Amino acid sequence: MPNIVQGITPVVQSDTAIIKWSPSMNVYGPETYVVNYGIIDLNFTSDEVMDNFVQLTNLEINTVYYYYVTAINSVGTSRSSVYNFTTRGMFTSIILLQLM
Numbered sequence: 001m002p003n004i005v006q007g008i009t010p011v012v013q014s015d016t017a018i019i020k021w022s023p024s025m026n027v028y029g030p031e032t033y034v035v036n037y038g039i040i041d042l043n044f045t046s047d048e049v050m051d052n053f054v055q056l057t058n059l060e061i062n063t064v065y066y067y068y069v070t071a072i073n074s075v076g077t078s079r080s081s082v083y084n085f086t087t088r089g090m091f092t093s094i095i096l097l098q099l100m
Contacts, residue, residue: 001029002071004078010067010085017060017085023052024071037067062089 007022024031035054038044044066047054059065064086072077 002073002076002078005069005071005080008069008080008083010083012085012087013089014061015057017056017059017065017087018053019067020053021069021070021080022068027070031071031073034070034072035067036070039063039065052061059085059087063087 004023005021005024007020009020011020012016019035019037021033033049033052033054035047035049035056037047037056039060041061047056058064064084066082066084068080068082070077
């Protein structure tokens, strides 16, 4: 079995997130990772990657997303715990000018 995916951290913006994890050093060869994410677990989307990160785009702002990462290699699969992150709201910059 592959090692359980660890060191998972999200970097979240308003409508995107990058999820990174520690690469697994496994004697059974390269691993593929599948990242499952969504607002509720009945409607998860899957992204398959060979790297130890994935960028999620077109996310809804101010929304809680749940996700987990599965490692797959020639001897089986291992799944991480379920984690979550919240996307940020859009903001506008306000520049205040001092009038003299």
